[in-house]
Amino acid sequence: MQKVNYQKEMERELARLKKEQVVPKLLLHSCCAPCSSYVLEYLSNYFSITIFYYNPNISPKEEFEKRVKEQQRLIASMPFKNPVDCIVGKYEPERFFEISKGLENVPEGGERCFRCYELRLREAAILAKQKGFDYFTTTLSISPLKKAEKLNEIGRKLEQEYQVSYLYSDFKKKDGYKRSIQLSQEYQLYRQNFCGCVYSKKEAMLREREIS
Numbered sequence: 001m002q003k004v005n006y007q008k009e010m011e012r013e014l015a016r017l018k019k020e021q022v023v024p025k026l027l028l029h030s031c032c033a034p035c036s037s038y039v040l041e042y043l044s045n046y047f048s049i050t051i052f053y054y055n056p057n058i059s060p061k062e063e064f065e066k067r068v069k070e071q072q073r074l075i076a077s078m079p080f081k082n083p084v085d086c087i088v089g090k091y092e093p094e095r096f097f098e099i100s101k102g103l104e105n106v107p108e109g110g111e112r113c114f115r116c117y118e119l120r121l122r123e124a125a126i127l128a129k130q131k132g133f134d135y136f137t138t139t140l141s142i143s144p145l146k147k148a149e150k151l152n153e154i155g156r157k158l159e160q161e162y163q164v165s166y167l168y169s170d171f172k173k174k175d176g177y178k179r180s181i182q183l184s185q186e187y188q189l190y191r192q193n194f195c196g197c198v199y200s201k202k203e204a205m206l207r208e209r210e211i212s
């Protein structure tokens with residue numbers, strides 16, 4: 001089966017919005033300030049954005065709080081064409097540990113991550129529905145380690161379940177990841193060396209040990 005180019009799908013949607021001269025409300029789930037930097041720079045030209053920082057996967061709590069502060073600092077520092085604000089979701093790590101049961105040793109990019117994507121995206125879909133957003137999506141596809149196919153498949157399922165449009169996307173395309181690194185340098189953002197959960201931290205430590 002031919003792979004879908006989700007960047008192209010998004011471009012078609014953005015062109016339609018531009019033609020209709022509308023600025024819809026987007027709830028953008030964000031995993032961290034560095035990943036959101038490029039996405040905000042790009043999408044704030046088309047949407048009024050609310051960042052939804054919901055990441056119960058992050059451990060420990062201090063790391064979660066550090067990433068929240070960086071997210072808020074970035075929003076306050078960047079110039080945007082349309083308004084951008086931020087909602088910080090509850091820190092509820094027990095929900096992440098519940099969905100990870102039995103998958104603790106699965107390497108990054110496997111089934112545990114798919115459940116982790118869905119846990120966060122579902123919360124975003126629920127909030128988008130409750131608060132009357134026109135679209136929801138996530139920054140997660142910017143990472144070369146995150147599977148855009150899977151993220152968009154989950155987005156499609158949730159858009160049908162909650163009746164809120166999912167903005168199909170693959171932000172790593174068109175050098176999105178590279179631009180996020182440039183912006184992180186420009187705004188001197190804290191860039192963590194692990195995805196977020198305790199298991200990814202262990203993997204990162206092993207990787208570093210192998211290199212040194």
Ligand code: SF4
Pocket residue numbers: 057058108109112113114116117195196197199200
């Ligand atoms: S590696 Fe990242 S995406 Fe995968 S389970 Fe851990 S925090 Fe979630």
